[in-house]
Amino acid sequence: MTMKRVVILGAPGAGKGTQAKKIAEYLGIPHMSTGAMLRSQIDNGTELGNKAKEYMVAGNLVPDEVVNDIVATSLKEAVRDGGFLLDGYPRNLDQVHNLGYILHDLGVEIDGVLELKVNFDEVVERIKKRAQIEGRADDSDETVRNRLEVYKRETAPITAFYQTAGKLTVIDGMGTVDEVWERVKAAVDAA
Numbered sequence: 001m002t003m004k005r006v007v008i009l010g011a012p013g014a015g016k017g018t019q020a021k022k023i024a025e026y027l028g029i030p031h032m033s034t035g036a037m038l039r040s041q042i043d044n045g046t047e048l049g050n051k052a053k054e055y056m057v058a059g060n061l062v063p064d065e066v067v068n069d070i071v072a073t074s075l076k077e078a079v080r081d082g083g084f085l086l087d088g089y090p091r092n093l094d095q096v097h098n099l100g101y102i103l104h105d106l107g108v109e110i111d112g113v114l115e116l117k118v119n120f121d122e123v124v125e126r127i128k129k130r131a132q133i134e135g136r137a138d139d140s141d142e143t144v145r146n147r148l149e150v151y152k153r154e155t156a157p158i159t160a161f162y163q164t165a166g167k168l169t170v171i172d173g174m175g176t177v178d179e180v181w182e183r184v185k186a187a188v189d190a191a
Contacts, residue, residue, distance in 0.1 A: 003111040003191045004029055004083030005103070007090070009158065010116035011151045012144070013123040013130070014173045019116060019184050020087040026185065027085070030078055034088035037074045038062065048073065068098045079106045093157045112191050113162040114184065115155075116173030120148050 004027065010016030017033070024031035038056075041049030048070050052062045071089050078084035090096040103109050127144045162168040169187045173180055 003027060003188055005079070005108055005111045006084070006188075007086045007099075007110055007113045007162075008116070009113065009155060010173060011118055011120065011123055011155075012147050013127040014116040014118040015177065015180055016087060016116055018177055019173075019180060020085055022181055023114070023184060023188060024085045026188065027083065029083035029085055030081070032074055032078060032084050032086050032089075034067065034071070034091075037070050038067070041070050041073075064092070064094055064098070068095065068102075071099070072102045075102055076106065079103075079108055090158060092154050093161065096158055096161055110162075110167055112169060112188075113159075113167045114187060115159055115168060115170050116180070116184075117170050118173040120145075120152075122174065123148065 006023065006027070006029070008016055008020050008023065010019075020031050020033070038049070038052050042053050042056075043049070048066060051066050052070065055062045055066070067089070071086075075084060086099075090099050099110070124141060124144050128141065131140075159168055159170075169191070171180070171183050171187050
């Protein structure tokens with residue numbers, strides 16, 4: 001079976017975005033990041049985009065119900081066109097269940113979930129280097145470690161759910177981009 005409906009998980013700094021682009025290109029499916037979906041809805045001035053913008057302008061997180069609606073809208077087009085790679089969604093167990101409902105209504109299911117596993121100490125160093133290069137003040141050591149702990153806490157139930165469902169493939173995310181890509185590609189080909 002060829003993977004055409006894929007979710008990718010990975011801690012901040014794990015290289016998820018880089019690998020997601022490669023996977024999407026390799027499989028010929030759109031790379032759908034939550035951030036890009038939100039920006040598209042906002043840029044197009046849709047009702048959902050306007051709702052999301054209100055929260056973002058106020059400095060608040062966009063609530064799950066708005067994100068869920070934006071994902072549902074985007075997935076309808078992607079499923080019709082043959083598949084998708086979701087990056088940044090689902091982020092919690094409620095979103096996992098919502099994704100299941102959306103896909104059920106569309107008559108499809110997830111083909112696989114890829115999780116890039118990384119050593120958190122090394123990821124902290126990666127992110128600190130990125131912060132220096134890009135001048136990002138939000139990537140201090142303490143902030144990064146906190147984001148990693150939040151990720152670990154919120155993602156554990158998601159990975160457990162998909163593992164129980166037989167959908168999860170864990171991939172060693174340590175090494176160069178090309179080394180990780182070879183492992184990712186092997187996992188995709190084995191599906």
